Amino acid sequence: MSDRKNGKGAATMAKTEFVIKPGTQEITMTRVFDAPRELVFKAMTDPNLIPKWWGPRDHWTKVDKMDVRPGGTWRFINGDSSGEEYGFHGVYHLVDAANCVVVQTFEFEGAPGHVALETMRLEDLEGKTMMVQQSVFQSVEDRDAMVQSGMQTGATETNDRLAELLVELSKDKRAG
């Protein structure tokens, strides 16, 4: 472990940052992960790994569909212990594994017809990875409704879970 630049726990202590300018119809979220970007990309695009990090800690997530290619569709179901279930779906416009870029649409089935365009880029920071995820909404009202729904809390928790999973995957990789 002595060759690691940061002490244990550094990965999960990183902060999720949001840029949400008043009157605009976008949200930009950034987060640094202590893992190489190929591993982050794998965690974000492997249907078997999604249930391990996507969504709040007290919810389960099931991948109904996840066909990661341009024109492929995705649909995740998120549920809690009270039996409530929430569907989310979209289509992939661009999947560029070489540059770790994904452009997709996003729709929460609880608010049908309100669609966002998401652009996710992973940038290499000498072994660490900066994720930049931008969401553009059809209106300022849609953007503001997403913010008011508690998106920041949920996304921060999701990113913390992803950071923890990346620590596990990195260990497995070193062990393997």
Add this chain to the structure above:
Amino acid sequence: MSDRKNGKGAATMAKTEFVIKPGTQEITMTRVFDAPRELVFKAMTDPNLIPKWWGPRDHWTKVDKMDVRPGGTWRFINGDSSGEEYGFHGVYHLVDAANCVVVQTFEFEGAPGHVALETMRLEDLEGKTMMVQQSVFQSVEDRDAMVQSGMQTGATETNDRLAELLVELSKDKRAG
């Protein structure tokens, strides 16, 4: 012809209107067509009809792909007499034929990686149809670049061509 509410040529005399607010990342375009919305929807979603109206008058259009369903992809090629060709592509997020709504992504291959989210709705105006097409861009700069490219002139001409085609299709329908 005496049962028509408007004289000949009224369809092609309608105006294309644009809402392009400074500092926002969207464009909203509206146009009234003198045809029932099912016919307008057919003209906009039938691959065989696209070459008859899509693009400026001095360009030809070829449909490379057009799979009109959620997750389907589309790709059109636009060319002029000098031999220049321009590709455009995207994916369908939503295709709601009953309500005449399509949500799709749009990318001009001359500016790769710049993607817009387009929402097209057709509203019934007692036999006429109002098309409302909204495009949301990833940035204000992308939106402004689209405006500066002469989009309004091209879209107005495209809508005029569609209006003329709808007159022809309406005649065929009455004759049939």
